[in-house]
Amino acid sequence: MGEFELIRNYFAAAPCAQAGEGVALGIGDDCALLTLPPGEQLAISTDTLVAGVHFPAVCDPFLLGQRALAVSASDLAAMGATPVAFTLALTLPEVQADWLQAFARGLNVMAQSCGLGLVGGDTTRGPLSLTLTVFGRVPAGQALIRSGAQPGDLLCVGGPLGDGAGALALVLNEREVEASTAEYLLARYWSPQPQIALGQALRGKATAALDISDGLLADCGHIALASGVRLLVEQDLLPLSEQLMRLSGLQAAQQAALSGGDDYVLAFTLPAQHLTGLQEAGWPVQVIGRVEAGEGVALIDANGQDIPVLTRGYQHFREIR
Amino acid sequence: MGEFELIRNYFAAAPCAQAGEGVALGIGDDCALLTLPPGEQLAISTDTLVAGVHFPAVCDPFLLGQRALAVSASDLAAMGATPVAFTLALTLPEVQADWLQAFARGLNVMAQSCGLGLVGGDTTRGPLSLTLTVFGRVPAGQALIRSGAQPGDLLCVGGPLGDGAGALALVLNEREVEASTAEYLLARYWSPQPQIALGQALRGKATAALDISDGLLADCGHIALASGVRLLVEQDLLPLSEQLMRLSGLQAAQQAALSGGDDYVLAFTLPAQHLTGLQEAGWPVQVIGRVEAGEGVALIDANGQDIPVLTRGYQHFREIR
Numbered sequence: 001m002g003e004f005e006l007i008r009n010y011f012a013a014a015p016c017a018q019a020g021e022g023v024a025l026g027i028g029d030d031c032a033l034l035t036l037p038p039g040e041q042l043a044i045s046t047d048t049l050v051a052g053v054h055f056p057a058v059c060d061p062f063l064l065g066q067r068a069l070a071v072s073a074s075d076l077a078a079m080g081a082t083p084v085a086f087t088l089a090l091t092l093p094e095v096q097a098d099w100l101q102a103f104a105r106g107l108n109v110m111a112q113s114c115g116l117g118l119v120g121g122d123t124t125r126g127p128l129s130l131t132l133t134v135f136g137r138v139p140a141g142q143a144l145i146r147s148g149a150q151p152g153d154l155l156c157v158g159g160p161l162g163d164g165a166g167a168l169a170l171v172l173n174e175r176e177v178e179a180s181t182a183e184y185l186l187a188r189y190w191s192p193q194p195q196i197a198l199g200q201a202l203r204g205k206a207t208a209a210l211d212i213s214d215g216l217l218a219d220c221g222h223i224a225l226a227s228g229v230r231l232l233v234e235q236d237l238l239p240l241s242e243q244l245m246r247l248s249g250l251q252a253a254q255q256a257a258l259s260g261g262d263d264y265v266l267a268f269t270l271p272a273q274h275l276t277g278l279q280e281a282g283w284p285v286q287v288i289g290r291v292e293a294g295e296g297v298a299l300i301d302a303n304g305q306d307i308p309v310l311t312r313g314y315q316h317f318r319e320i321r
Numbered sequence: 322m323g324e325f326e327l328i329r330n331y332f333a334a335a336p337c338a339q340a341g342e343g344v345a346l347g348i349g350d351d352c353a354l355l356t357l358p359p360g361e362q363l364a365i366s367t368d369t370l371v372a373g374v375h376f377p378a379v380c381d382p383f384l385l386g387q388r389a390l391a392v393s394a395s396d397l398a399a400m401g402a403t404p405v406a407f408t409l410a411l412t413l414p415e416v417q418a419d420w421l422q423a424f425a426r427g428l429n430v431m432a433q434s435c436g437l438g439l440v441g442g443d444t445t446r447g448p449l450s451l452t453l454t455v456f457g458r459v460p461a462g463q464a465l466i467r468s469g470a471q472p473g474d475l476l477c478v479g480g481p482l483g484d485g486a487g488a489l490a491l492v493l494n495e496r497e498v499e500a501s502t503a504e505y506l507l508a509r510y511w512s513p514q515p516q517i518a519l520g521q522a523l524r525g526k527a528t529a530a531l532d533i534s535d536g537l538l539a540d541c542g543h544i545a546l547a548s549g550v551r552l553l554v555e556q557d558l559l560p561l562s563e564q565l566m567r568l569s570g571l572q573a574a575q576q577a578a579l580s581g582g583d584d585y586v587l588a589f590t591l592p593a594q595h596l597t598g599l600q601e602a603g604w605p606v607q608v609i610g611r612v613e614a615g616e617g618v619a620l621i622d623a624n625g626q627d628i629p630v631l632t633r634g635y636q637h638f639r640e641i642r
Contacts, residue, residue: 024362028547029466030399030531031364031457036357041345043352044440046408046454050447078351087367089410089452119365122452126371131410131443131452133367136352145350210351226349 007100007123011088014104016111017118022084022137025119032119034085036137042084043136043143045075051128056171061099063190065106070192071213072132073114074264077199078211080144081136083114088121089131114194144202144209149227149269153207155289156275158195158266160241161216162253163188165260169247177247184243192264201283202268209268215261217309220297223269230294231269233258236302237288258299258309328421328444332409335425337432338439343405343458346440353440355406357458363405364457364464366396372449377492382420384511386427391513392534393453394435395585398520399532401465402457404435409442410452435515465523465530470548470590474528476610477596479516479587481562482537483574484509486581490568498568505564513585522604523589530589536582538630541618544590551615552590554579557623558609579620579630 011017012027025033036042049068051057069086076083088107092100111118116134167189169175170182177185195211202209208223216238220231238257245253269291270278278285289300299307332338333348346354357363370389372378390407397404409428413421432439437455488510490496491503498506516532523530529544537559541552559578566574590612591599599606610621620628 024461025464025466029468030396031366031402031464033400033459033464034363034365035461036363038359042355042357042363044355044406044408044454044456045352046410046442046452048410048412048443048445048452050412050445053445053447075351079354081352085365087365087454089367089369091369091371091450121367122369124369124371124374124450126374126450127448129412129445129447129450131367131369133365133408133454135365138354140345140356143346143352143354145346147350 007095010100011104011118011121014108014118016108016116020117023117023119027118027120032085034135039140040137041140041143043076043079043081043138044133045072046131046133047072047075048129048131057128061103062106065103066110066191068130068132069107069110069114069116070194071264072134073110073116073194073196074192074211074213076134076136077194077196078144078209078266079136079138080142080199080203080209081138082200083116083196084135084137085117085119086111086132086134087119090121091124091126091129093126093128110191114196142203144199144206144268146208146210146223146226149208149223149229149291151229151291151293153269153291154272154275154287155220155231155233155291156268156270156285156287157212157239158198159284160239160244161212161263161265162244162256162260163241164192164262164264165256166244166248166253175247181243181246184241185247189262194264195266198266198283201278205274205278206268206270209266212263212265212267213261215259216267217258217297217299219267224295224297228295230292231289231297232292233289233297233299234302235299235307239286328416331421332425332439332442335429335439337429337437341438344438344440348439348441353406355456360461361458362461362464364397364400364402364459365454366393367452367454368393368396369450369452378449382424383427386424387431387512389451389453390428390431390435390437391515392585393455394431394437394515394517395513395532395534397455397457398515398517399465399530399587400457400459401463401520401524401530402459403521404437404517405456405458406438406440407432407453407455408440411442412445412447412450414447414449431512435517463524465520465527465589467529467531467544467547470529470544470550470612472550472612472614474590474612475593475596475608476541476552476554476612477589477591477606477608478533478560479519480605481560481565482533482584482586483565483577483581484562485513485583485585486577487565487569487574496568502564502567505562506568510583515585516587519587519604522599526595526599527589527591530587533584533586533588534582536580537588538579538618538620540588545616545618549616551613552610552618553613554610554618554620555623556620556628560607
């Protein structure tokens with residue numbers, strides 16, 4: 001048995017690889033088999049993370065495993081889907097037992113937290129990279145897609161913005177900051193929490209949704225384009241964490257929120273009649289702007305005046321996507 | 322728009338990305354959405370191919386696209402599944418329009434030949450590699466898995482063996498041979514034909530199946546282990562192409578057939594009563610041995626005597642899998 005076959009057996013024995021609901025056949029055959037409840041559709045998303053591009057080449061493998069799966073699961077959240085399963089294609093330059101064990105532990109923690117079962121994959125030798133494909137289920141016709149935003153809808157997000165980009169200087173050891181601030185921001189970078197329950201709560205309410213990975217303005221641009229509308233983002237309404245403010249100050253924090261990416265917070269458009277109900281039910285829904293007829297995205301102040309947008313304020317590992 | 326975003330748009334416009342049956346939402350949202358007919362399960366397989374490991378770092382991108390998808394689709398064939406869709410995670414060191422166009426053409430030819438629609442993926446910068454995830458549908462409970470072989474079943478394959486491994490010397494330009502022989506063998510390497518229709522014809526008949534990718538003996542070992550049986554392979558019954566015989570001679574051709582891998586021909590176990598019906602219906606079913614109680618795989622001669630097995634006769638790009 002080759003060392004890579006050993007790795008497959010190792011992952012096959014991981015807690016998250018034990019057959020869960022909807023998994024008719026897991027690791028070990030030519031294909032995995034999933035069963036869908038009647039009337040549901042399967043949501044699928046694939047993401048590749050390359051060492052030195054999407055994450056530092058030298059990093060904690062536990063955190064990498066956690067983050068990689070969180071980033072992918074966030075796409076399921078953005079569709080309002082219920083996570084079911086994932087596959088892992090792992091390319092490694094060499095086999096290091098310690099590294100693999102820590103990576104698998106991180107993956108496993110996030111898999112169990114999201115309700116995702118490992119059903120297959122591939123392990124190959126080569127420069128370090130991972131491709132994760134995640135599967136979720138969603139009632140037919142109820143997925144949150146990008147193309148339904150309507151003029152008059154509110155533009156909302158599910159939590160503070162900019163933390164991911166703000167944390168990058170800490171991830172790269174380029175900045176020092178007091179321990180509690182660093183702890184919060186590093187956790188936001190390394191173990192973002194996919195907003196799965198929020199996504200499900202938005203089914204039948206939000207008219208368009210996505211998760212913020214490219215940066216708020218860029219991602220709002222995706223909704224605007226797909227829906228054929230114009231999105232207005234009010235700068236003073238951007239939710240910013242006190243930790244990011246402490247690290248960066250207001251202006252840089254706003255810049256991180258607008259262009260930084262890596263937040264994995266949901267952004268969505270919502271007819272106004274749903275706002276109070278969601279907020280009263282305890283969902284973290286924060287209004288940051290509105291939808292109008294037109295095209296593109298504008299940043300405005302409290303008086304509705306356009307604010308010039310500074311872009312590319314941050315250096316990303318995620319340079320391409 | 323970044324160059325990698327341009328690539329995504331380019332793939333999104335490919336003929337194979339136009340929505341087909343079962344694809345409710347294709348490229349361009351956070352997830353693709355698939356719909357399954359009632360009573361069917363979804364079959365999923367993921368394969369990574371790394372340049373310099375699974376294929377020559379310098380090769381024809383059209384052929385690479387074709388072969389990469391064929392290798393993955395072969396896993397659907399091995400389950401008896403009907404191909405539906407695939408995702409492509411493509412990591413490239415740089416954007417070369419010529420390369421991409423040729424690669425996409427090759428991918429497209431194989432996608433349309435197999436009935437697979439491109440529904441999503443990711444394009445990233447890094448050392449050249451591809452991860453393909455393929456999706457098929459199969460009536461619930463009818464997938465061909467590896468674990469059902471029974472003592473008394475025949476061991477069969479769906480076509481000539483060893484061509485893939487035999488062709489490798491030609492792929493690597495290490496051998497010269499007359500044009501017609503080279504043409505046949507190179508086609509077997511670069512555009513293997515996934516035995517999708519055969520897999521479907523075997524539903525409800527074959528008791529175990531897989532596609533030969535690791536080499537006949539190794540893959541028979543997978544069936545033996547999963548089914549808890551012993552497989553006997555009769556050396557004189559191995560189907561060998563005349564082109565492989567011409568290139569390699571009998572002994573090396575047998576060795577390629579037994580250990581070479583890369584054939585993407587189905588191997589399966591079959592209760593004897595189904596043999597004549599399948600063959601009379603024109604299916605390429607060739608008996609190469611039988612199943613008995615016990616464990617492991619044995620190579621035997623026509624008198625049933627054990628033949629010592631020489632392994633690892635060939636150097637593979639596919640060194641790990």
